[in-house]
Amino acid sequence: MSLRETIIPILTVIAVIVAIWYAAAVWMNAQWTLDQAERAGQTVTFTQIVADTMGQDRPLLPAPHQVIAELWNTTVEKKITSKRSLIYHAWITLSATLLGFAIGTTLGVLLAVLIVHNIAADKSLMPWIIATQTIPILAIAPMIIVVLNAIGISGLLPKALISTYLSFFPVVVGMVKGLRSPEPYLLDLMRTYNASGWQTFWKLKWPGSLPYLFISMKIAVAISLVGAIVGELPTGAIAGLGARLLAGSYYGQTIQIWSALFMAAALAAVLVGIVGLLHRITLKRMGMAR
Amino acid sequence: MPAIDNVICANNLSLTFESDQGPIHALSGVDLEIGKGEFVSFIGPSGCGKTTFLRVIADLEQPTGGAISVNGMTPEEARKLRAYGYVFQAPALYPWRTVEKNIALPLEIMDFPKEERRVRIEKLLDLVDLSGFGRKYPWQLSGGMQQRASIARALAFDADLLLMDEPFGALDEIVRDHLNEQLLKLWERTNKTICFVTHSIPEAVYLSTRIVVMSPRPGRVTDIIESTLPKERPLDIRDTPEFLEIAHRVREGLKAGHSYE
Numbered sequence: 001m002s003l004r005e006t007i008i009p010i011l012t013v014i015a016v017i018v019a020i021w022y023a024a025a026v027w028m029n030a031q032w033t034l035d036q037a038e039r040a041g042q043t044v045t046f047t048q049i050v051a052d053t054m055g056q057d058r059p060l061l062p063a064p065h066q067v068i069a070e071l072w073n074t075t076v077e078k079k080i081t082s083k084r085s086l087i088y089h090a091w092i093t094l095s096a097t098l099l100g101f102a103i104g105t106t107l108g109v110l111l112a113v114l115i116v117h118n119i120a121a122d123k124s125l126m127p128w129i130i131a132t133q134t135i136p137i138l139a140i141a142p143m144i145i146v147v148l149n150a151i152g153i154s155g156l157l158p159k160a161l162i163s164t165y166l167s168f169f170p171v172v173v174g175m176v177k178g179l180r181s182p183e184p185y186l187l188d189l190m191r192t193y194n195a196s197g198w199q200t201f202w203k204l205k206w207p208g209s210l211p212y213l214f215i216s217m218k219i220a221v222a223i224s225l226v227g228a229i230v231g232e233l234p235t236g237a238i239a240g241l242g243a244r245l246l247a248g249s250y251y252g253q254t255i256q257i258w259s260a261l262f263m264a265a266a267l268a269a270v271l272v273g274i275v276g277l278l279h280r281i282t283l284k285r286m287g288m289a290r
Numbered sequence: 291m292p293a294i295d296n297v298i299c300a301n302n303l304s305l306t307f308e309s310d311q312g313p314i315h316a317l318s319g320v321d322l323e324i325g326k327g328e329f330v331s332f333i334g335p336s337g338c339g340k341t342t343f344l345r346v347i348a349d350l351e352q353p354t355g356g357a358i359s360v361n362g363m364t365p366e367e368a369r370k371l372r373a374y375g376y377v378f379q380a381p382a383l384y385p386w387r388t389v390e391k392n393i394a395l396p397l398e399i400m401d402f403p404k405e406e407r408r409v410r411i412e413k414l415l416d417l418v419d420l421s422g423f424g425r426k427y428p429w430q431l432s433g434g435m436q437q438r439a440s441i442a443r444a445l446a447f448d449a450d451l452l453l454m455d456e457p458f459g460a461l462d463e464i465v466r467d468h469l470n471e472q473l474l475k476l477w478e479r480t481n482k483t484i485c486f487v488t489h490s491i492p493e494a495v496y497l498s499t500r501i502v503v504m505s506p507r508p509g510r511v512t513d514i515i516e517s518t519l520p521k522e523r524p525l526d527i528r529d530t531p532e533f534l535e536i537a538h539r540v541r542e543g544l545k546a547g548h549s550y551e
């Protein structure tokens with residue numbers, strides 16, 4: 001596909017979204033403008049309403065350029081050590097995300113290996129693993145933080161563990177499928193060589209499962225970020241994207257909420273992009289990319 | 291009782307699979323002896339147990355009755371001593387390994403030293419006419435080349451017995467002829483014992499010293515035909531009356547098997 005064929009549809013969609021957004025901003029913020037005018041005993045024209053809705057301090061829905069200006073202000077214009085820097089807050093969340101993702105992936109792989117090689121684990125573990133994901137994370141997150149605090153663990157780890165709670169699941173499911181993906185005749189082949197279980201694992205099952213692992217990791221890294229943000233919400237965290245969202249909603253700082261949301265989305269895109277890149281590089285090095 | 295120079299000795303061998311629709315008699319009362327250096331083909335319609343018999347020899351299936359010995363021991367003991375190389379219907383190459391790494395797989399598992407592996411791979415690539423393709427991945431090769439690589443892999447560790455389960459079944463006629471010719475040369479050079487499962491009458495007659503005709507439900511041996519063809523077999527031997535005579539007997543055997551139903 002040529003660059004033109006890929007870029008034009010994307011730009012079209014973005015343009016439509018921005019147009020709808022501006023229209024919605026005018027529509028949603030107009031009430032406040034009208035109320036202000038009425039209180040001051042003034043009448044306002046449509047043009048004045050539109051102009052005012054584009055630049056309110058606490059709009060119901062900030063206009064795109066307001067969010068972009070806020071993003072610029074809190075990233076480029078602030079030192080990254082500043083408590084008002086969005087990069088600082090993003091880093092706090094990112095560190096919990098990465099730690100939780102690393103633990104979650106490791107845990108997921110280990111559980112999958114156990115499930116594939118042990119019939120008892122296969123029968124007993126899977127229902128529990130699925131059950132963990134039916135509990136709303138918002139309900140369990142504060143408890144994890146409180147319990148861990150009570151035994152003296154605070155800071156990064158509790159938040160990371162909430163990421164782990166979400167991210168191990170797709171890895172378990174993907175890796176169980178991946179480790180079982182080799183065709184029966186490939187397993188038979190190992191048997192004809194009288195290969196040990198260990199050799200069969202490292203030379204057949206593990207390499208065969210890698211494509212599945214990377215697909216799972218793409219999902220896992222994105223929900224790790226969600227987990228880290230959720231972990232910051234109910235706990236009165238003072239730093240991190242979740243804390244920015246929470247503070248924004250306490251004080252009606254909608255522009256701050258939206259810019260934190262955009263930062264989170266950008267972070268997720270970058271993380272998924274990096275895992276995707278690792279996926280491609282690995283498959284290429286294994287000779288499986290065509 | 292297994293004679294010393296018999297590689298395979300089956301005595302009243304039977305195998306029954308249990309299924310939801312009741313028992314399936316994959317093998318029933320099979321008596322067969324295969325001597326060292328023989329090239330034996332198993333031919334018959336689907337479900338006649340020819341592949342199952344090969345898998346029993348390879349200790350990939352367990353018989354439910356009778357006795358079988360491989361090199362004078364149980365199939366399991368023989369497998370653990372790596373007595374045979376097995377070639378599957380599909381090439382069964384690992385997609386993440388190059389051709390030479392695929393051939394190296396059994397050598398790695400059997401702990402051959404690195405230098406020894408390299409020398410063997412070189413020789414094997416030459417033997418199956420794949421020199422210069424060692425660094426290619428399986429998907430970069432044609433079906434025939436992939437199957438040749440898988441034969442090289444089965445030969446890598448000097449097993450005297452080669453078990454081949456319809457290795458050329460998925461290939462076109464011309465490639466198949468070529469590989470048949472090469473396989474005969476290889477058999478002559480290496481003096482291995484080969485058990486070869488096939489659907490094709492000309493293939494069976496062209497390759498074998500003996501042809502075992504089987505019939506389904508229950509899977510059993512209906513005829514064993516000794517080939518009178520010379521060891522030296524150019525492809526056009528298939529047009530000689532002698533060849534056609536044997537092919538005719540095989541076809542009659544297959545028909546007879548069917549008439550039992």
